[in-house]
Amino acid sequence: MNWSYDREWTERRMALSDLPRNSRTLLAAVGLSALYLLYSQITRPLLTVNRSPQIAKAQPAAVEKSSPVFAASASRWLPQHEWVGKANSRFRDGSRLLFFDQHELLNENRSIRVSPVAMVWQGSDDEEAPITAVAESASFACSSALSLGAGQFGKITSGLLAGEVRIEGPQGLRIEGRTFYFEEDSLRIWSSEPVRFGWEEHTGTAEGGVEIELAAVGDPEERGLMTVSDIRRVRLLGRVNCSLSFREQATTEKPVQLQISAANGFEYYVPTQECTFSGFVDRELRPDNQVLVEQPQEDGSRDRLFCSRLVLQLRRQERDPQDKGSSQKLAAVSIAADGRRVLFRSESKQITASMSRLVYQIDERRLDLTGRPVGPAGPAAPVTVEHQGRRLTAPAVVAILDVRSQLRMLQCSGPGQLEPPELPAEAAANAAVDREAVTAKWETSLQLTRTEQDVLLLTGQAQVGWRPQQLSLAANEIALTMHGSSESVAGTASPALRGPRQLRAVGDVRLDSPQLTGNARESLLVEFEPESAAGTEQQSGVPYDATAAGTETVDTAVPGLPAPPLGAGQSGKTKFFCDAVETRLRTSATSRVRFEDLWLRGS
Secondary structure, three states, rough: OOOOHHHHHOOOOOHHHHOOOHHOOOOOHHHHHHHHHHOOOOOOOOOOOOOOOEEEEOOOOOOOOHHHHHHHHHHHHHHHOOHHHHEEEEEEEEEEEEEEEEEEEEEOEEEEEEEEEEEEEOOOOOOOEEEEEEOOEEEEOOOOEEEEOOEEOOEEEEEEEEEEEEEEEEEEEHOOOOOOOOEEEOEEEEEOEEEEEEOOOOEEEEEOOOEEEEEEOOHHHHHHHEEEEEEEEEEEEEEEEEEEOOOOOOOOOOOOOOOOEEEEEEEEOOOOOEEEEEEEOOOOOOOHEEEEEEOOOOOOOEEEEEEEEEEEEEEOOOOOOOOOOOOOOOOEEEEEEEEEEEEEEEEOEEEEEEEEEEEEEEEEEEEEEOOOOOOEEEEOOOOOOOOOOOOEEEEEEEEOOOOOOEEEEEEOOOOEEOOOOOOOOOHHHHHHHHHEEEEEEEEEEEEEEEEOOOEEEEEEEEEEEEOOOOEEEEEEEEEEOOOOOOOOOOOOOEOOOEEEEEEEEEEEEEOOOOOEEEEEEEEEEEEEEEEOOOOOOOOOOOOHHHHOOOEOOOOOOOOEEEEOOOOOOOOOOOEEEEEEEEEEEEEOOOOOOEEEEEEOOOO
């Protein structure tokens, strides 16, 4: 690499003349891209020179102050470092500016130590903030003898920056650390000291340091630090703590705030734009050795996600061509969490979910939950979701949300069940609690579609039970349609609740209740009707006398003829066996039910 004095106005462009766009990443990992150019250190507004007693003070290189470019860059981008504008030595190579006061040549002029030192590297967009670096001192080893008078630096093969390091760049990019090394042969930059980083509104720390793999172009035999074209991989080592802020485009809502703590580091792989937070997979699962994600809520509570690995998939956003001063940003595409056990808890929503893998597709607002199949890790573990005491289990669950993050579709695949809350003895007589006690089982799938009329569909040996009414239904397929929130109760202007409207069971139907029991080979259709506000239990204006009816058994029915209606609280029971059944079921606020207009078809 050849540095020339500004008076020569050398305008040579290197392979790194433009800052690689795809190295600007979510956790300010892009900031590390400047490390292989120069490493920075900021100790106080006015830097002091760190002079080692074993090293003699060298004479400064020739002073170059002829170009206004140096003064303009120093005052605009490094105003807090007054010495930069008065630096004794100034060099320029293409889009890079180098400033330092003192220098010393070592190792037969093949190494150089400079102090203090600063650099400004402007990309192709003059309106965008450049990469800046400031340090107390830096050491470089070169492939050939250096000659500052001739402006010859040679080829840099390795280097060291001791002390605290700080780099700043576009979009609020900043990184701070201590004692960075870089090496040509391995195309690697590393530090074992803690690192602090930031980008836009994201901030974080890495307790174990950083490793950066660089990518070079050209002849492999001639590759070196000056042929680097991009960053290939960034690793933040040790425990990594991050504070992230996400805001959806074209929205006025508050940004989503996330705090992430990863016990075993972070990695950003540039070719695929994938960010990975890692915990320890070979240790006992504990919050202090895994990945913990927390999201503060407005009520002061926190949603928490606990996993062994968290992966953020990124993509470059399209930049508005009219916005010349903006940088091309990265947006999150998906979030995936996996491990032996992935646990999600929401205190405000009273939700707890356990699984082996979670994937959220951000644009589609699709959430995939997967349990653990039978394997070397142990027996199968299904997805488990608990909400206010209700428990849902299934091998796999898919949820699709709307723009307000409300559930639009729920799909459970494989054998599963829905269990009601367990009632303590003192609450067993509470009718309000009992009405919510619904159980369900299925072998193939459960699907809930939420539209104007919600539809719940169970397939494969489906079973549904209502505990307070002592009702149970089994069939190959059961579909339950709910009232829409905008519908009104007949004869009133009041909106109906999302209660049941229609139930249809198909294939080998079995119904069991205190008033009605039997089998239908083909189908069962039930129309739900809430009782009127007056609570009357009349049908067509004629009350049904339960005492007079007694117990009636119906094994078959003539097609088209209804069986007698059944009132709630009757001691009798109607039994049937036929091809198809149609009936109406009246429900009341006291959990009483009454079958009416029972039609039995077929033989």
